[in-house]
Amino acid sequence: xxxxxxxxxxxxxxxxxxSGCSATNNTSSETKxxxxxxxxPADTKTDEASKEEPKxxxxxxxxxxxxxxxxxxxxxxxxxxxxxxxxxxxLFRLDTDFKVVPDLADTWSQASDTEWIxxxxxxxxxxxxxxxxxxxxxxxxxxxxxxxxxxxxLSEVKSVEIVDKYTVKITTKTAFAPFLYTLxxxxxxxxxxxxxESDDNFKNPIGSGPYKFVSWDSGDKVVLERNDNYFDxxxxxxMSKIVFKIIPEGTSRTIALETGEVDIVDELQTIDIKKVxxxxxxxxxxxxxxxxxxxxxxxxxxxxxxxxxRQAMNYxxxxxxxxxxxxxxxxxxxxxxxxxxxxxxxxxxxxYDPEKAKSxxxxxxxxxxxxxxxxxxxxxxxxxxxxxxANLMDIGVKSTIEMYEWGTYIDLLMKGEEQTLVLxxxxxxxxxxxxxxxxxxxxxGGMNFSRINNPKVDQLxxxxxxxxxxxxxxxxxxxxxxxxxxxxxxxxxxxxxxxTGANANLKDVELSPQGLWNIEKIHF
Amino acid sequence: xxxxxxxxxxxxLPVMIGVTFLVYFIISLTPGDAASMILGNGATKEAIVELxxxxxxxxxxxxxxxxxxxxxxxxxxxxxYSTGKSVASEIGERFPNTFKLTITxxxxxxxxxxxxxxxxxxxxxxxxxxxxxxxxLVGISMPSFWxxxxxxxxxxxxxxxxxxxxxxxxxxxxxxxxxxAIASTAxxxxxxxSSMLEVIRQDYINTAKAKGVxxxxxxxxxxxxxxxxxxxxxxxxxxxxxxxxAVLTETVFSWPGIGRLMVxxxxxxxxxxxxxxxxxxxxxxxxxxxxxxxxxxYIDPRIxxxxx
Numbered sequence: 162x163x164x165x166x167x168x169x170x171x172x173x174x175x176x177x178x179x180s181g182c183s184a185t186n187n188t189s190s191e192t193k194x195x196x197x198x199x200x201x202p203a204d205t206k207t208d209e210a211s212k213e214e215p216k217x218x219x220x221x222x223x224x225x226x227x228x229x230x231x232x233x234x235x236x237x238x239x240x241x242x243x244x245x246x247x248x249x250x251x252l253f254r255l256d257t258d259f260k261v262v263p264d265l266a267d268t269w270s271q272a273s274d275t276e277w278i279x280x281x282x283x284x285x286x287x288x289x290x291x292x293x294x295x296x297x298x299x300x301x302x303x304x305x306x307x308x309x310x311x312x313x314x315l316s317e318v319k320s321v322e323i324v325d326k327y328t329v330k331i332t333t334k335t336a337f338a339p340f341l342y343t344l345x346x347x348x349x350x351x352x353x354x355x356x357x358e359s360d361d362n363f364k365n366p367i368g369s370g371p372y373k374f375v376s377w378d379s380g381d382k383v384v385l386e387r388n389d390n391y392f393d394x395x396x397x398x399x400m401s402k403i404v405f406k407i408i409p410e411g412t413s414r415t416i417a418l419e420t421g422e423v424d425i426v427d428e429l430q431t432i433d434i435k436k437v438x439x440x441x442x443x444x445x446x447x448x449x450x451x452x453x454x455x456x457x458x459x460x461x462x463x464x465x466x467x468x469x470x471r472q473a474m475n476y477x478x479x480x481x482x483x484x485x486x487x488x489x490x491x492x493x494x495x496x497x498x499x500x501x502x503x504x505x506x507x508x509x510x511x512x513y514d515p516e517k518a519k520s521x522x523x524x525x526x527x528x529x530x531x532x533x534x535x536x537x538x539x540x541x542x543x544x545x546x547x548x549x550x551a552n553l554m555d556i557g558v559k560s561t562i563e564m565y566e567w568g569t570y571i572d573l574l575m576k577g578e579e580q581t582l583v584l585x586x587x588x589x590x591x592x593x594x595x596x597x598x599x600x601x602x603x604x605x606g607g608m609n610f611s612r613i614n615n616p617k618v619d620q621l622x623x624x625x626x627x628x629x630x631x632x633x634x635x636x637x638x639x640x641x642x643x644x645x646x647x648x649x650x651x652x653x654x655x656x657x658x659x660x661t662g663a664n665a666n667l668k669d670v671e672l673s674p675q676g677l678w679n680i681e682k683i684h685f
Numbered sequence: 686x687x688x689x690x691x692x693x694x695x696x697x698l699p700v701m702i703g704v705t706f707l708v709y710f711i712i713s714l715t716p717g718d719a720a721s722m723i724l725g726n727g728a729t730k731e732a733i734v735e736l737x738x739x740x741x742x743x744x745x746x747x748x749x750x751x752x753x754x755x756x757x758x759x760x761x762x763x764x765x766y767s768t769g770k771s772v773a774s775e776i777g778e779r780f781p782n783t784f785k786l787t788i789t790x791x792x793x794x795x796x797x798x799x800x801x802x803x804x805x806x807x808x809x810x811x812x813x814x815x816x817x818x819x820x821x822l823v824g825i826s827m828p829s830f831w832x833x834x835x836x837x838x839x840x841x842x843x844x845x846x847x848x849x850x851x852x853x854x855x856x857x858x859x860x861x862x863x864x865x866a867i868a869s870t871a872x873x874x875x876x877x878x879s880s881m882l883e884v885i886r887q888d889y890i891n892t893a894k895a896k897g898v899x900x901x902x903x904x905x906x907x908x909x910x911x912x913x914x915x916x917x918x919x920x921x922x923x924x925x926x927x928x929x930x931a932v933l934t935e936t937v938f939s940w941p942g943i944g945r946l947m948v949x950x951x952x953x954x955x956x957x958x959x960x961x962x963x964x965x966x967x968x969x970x971x972x973x974x975x976x977x978x979x980x981x982x983y984i985d986p987r988i989x990x991x992x993x
Contacts, residue, residue: 227949232769235769380946381941407941408850410936413849413937413939416837416842416849417851
């Protein structure tokens with residue numbers, strides 16, 4: 162201890178000794194410093210030059226947050242999904258148009274409304290060399306039904322039975338149209354039974370995916386390497402390695418892209434869109450997401466129990482202005498309760514028309530407007546609320562904005578204490594996962610924030626859920642969209658774009674409404 | 686001396702209990718529910734209630750705290766709510782990174798600030814002194830996230846000398862360490878300067894000069910050692926500031942340290958992880974303080990005499 166301390170003190174003394182010396186000495190040490198610095202950049206260049214060639218075979222992706230788990234049934238967040246989709250397969254997957262396509266499944270059929278027979282591809286190998294059988298499928302799905310974070314995904318499943326070595330029969334509790342959609346969720350990934358039962362505990366996960374796990378440095382990076390024995394020869398991984406770098410700060414993420422430290426960012430801040438567009442080394446990718454931001458009115462409270470008032474709000478709010486102020490224009494105006502990419506979407510025909518809003522208010526018995534509060538949480542939604550406030554001023558409605566911390570906000574909203582609120586909802590590909598929580602009367606007190614309680618809406622949601630014929634289902638949703646927008650429980654504001662910046666040399670970069678897609682296909 | 690150190694170490698116990706107690710209750714007062722955060726979007730109400738029960742979150746906070754402390758005493762810091770990994774192993778993975786960063790920053794700032802402080806004092810009101818003090822003022826005034834971004838834009842985006850973030854080799858350490866060091870350099874410089882000014886006006890310095898000892902020797906041998914005592918206090922305190930500053934710096938530079946871990950855990954309401962981080966921060970800070978006190982004794986025999 163004493164030695165270390167004295168060493169420290171000596172070190173300090175030596176340095177201070179220099180400072181006591183004459184000016185000439187000082188300059189000489191300074192010149193030396195500059196020399197050191199000059200050497201450094203030269204080094205970097207040689208470094209980069211020598212790294213240039215092999216670098217083309219490594220894809221570096223910036224993630225805004227660390228993954229939470231390597232166990233696909235131990236997480237329910239999109240960051241972890243980016244990684245686990247590469248390590249594991251599910252029975253089905255989505256294409257960029259949100260259609261369900263087979264992944265591990267080979268053929269499938271329905272024995273009855275509630276029974277699904279699914280045969281998996283033969284000869285699929287896990288990365289440890291063992292073959293995938295129906296036993297792994299049964300095990301994985303049953304495990305999924307018990308894992309806290311993902312058990313809601315298969316809540317409609319009653320049982321999973323083995324038919325033969327490659328076939329399982331899944332029975333659902335009721336006829337359930339979105340069933341195949343549930344089998345694309347990361348939580349339904351097929352895992353090797355033997356591995357999960359070993360005591361490795363997902364330290365070195367084994368899957369069947371196009372990539373194999375190499376390492377995960379908590380908070381820093383996740384490294385994967387190509388699985389050369391992948392079962393699907395048409396969808397082999399393109400890069401020999403994929404590195405996910407975790408960069409929480411948005412500006413730092415963009416800078417890392419500009420300096421070439423990362424090849425692609427999972428989430429680009431909307432304020433950086435211009436920067437990426439102007440940089441010829443980079444390319445911007447933009448596509449509408451499934452997230453609908455909306456202004457909801459508490460349908461139980463005055464004056465929003467009046468349909469005319471709610472419709473007036475739909476005419477009074479200028480969605481383009483909101484997008485410009487809140488998300489730098491990176492979105493499209495929303496015209497219904499769902500995003501346009503969803504099954505059965507149908508746009509309403511509200512447009513920004515303050516005069517019409519005023520006359521509707523007059524008809525509703527509020528010729529002089531009224532006073533109200535708008536609740537919001539977070540910077541972006543604060544800006545949204547401010548534009549709404551200004552819009553409402555134009556039709557004679559005076560509003561005050563109240564801001565809440567996120568946890569409190571959700572808590573209070575579920576209790577229904579708000580008058581109006583600003584919120585967003587990003588959805589799974591099946592419309593049911595938005596409509597049931599947000600507009601079904603049974604979810605008042607839950608996620609039904611507008612507290613709409615309408616028998617016809619309920620009935621349409623229920624029948625669409627059970628309808629197995631896709632065309633009929635689409636028709637029901639069409640009807641629902643028209644009806645619910647006439648009821649106007651909310652004012653849909655905008656569908657935010659997923660925005661990604663990438664190295665201009667990268668090819669086959671695809672964005673789906675859910676973000677970065679098919680990462681295994683991306684290459685230089 | 687060893688008795689003193691032992692006593693000081695023993696005093697860490699009540700400090701730790703106090704810290705964990707405060708943090709536990711503050712977290713329990715913040716809104717948000719750990720169970721629904723764990724389950725995420727789409728969880729049913731029953732599942733949330735069930736999980737709350739399994740996790741013991743439906744019990745009174747004081748009972749939960751007691752259970753926590755009981756485990757903690759046996760060295761079990763619990764399991765992270767969000768990742769399901771052991772808190773101790775996660776912190777064990779992250780803390781060395783933060784330690785590396787803060788130690789480098791402290792060494793950097795000591796290496797920069799003490800010479801500047803000494804020169805400023807010996808050449809009071811010279812151009813160098815004025816320049817040094819302006820530097821100190823600017824350094825203290827700049828928030829670290831801002832300094833960090835400026836450094837990234839200058840040195841990695843425009844000049845390409847250093848990586849903009851991440852943790853890969855010595856080069857990636859330089860910018861975050863400088864960012865952290867700047868603020869503490871400023872305050873250590875000011876302290877060194879003022880205590881040096883005081884010391885060089887003492888009679889014994891004049892005596893030394895009168896004896897014909899060279900100027901640099903007077904400064905090094907006679908003045909600096911005494912002038913360093915207040916500076917060391919500040920260095921100790923700055924260590925705490927650095928740990929705090931690490932939270933922002935680590936985020937800006939995507940440095941996988943414990944500061945960022947703590948922020949992320951607070952957002953996820955991951956109580957065991959937050960507590961674990963706080964305990965480690967508090968321990969590190971207390972131990973550094975202890976070290977500083979011992980260093981006093983080493984430098985100043987008058988203080989050492991008090992211990993014995």
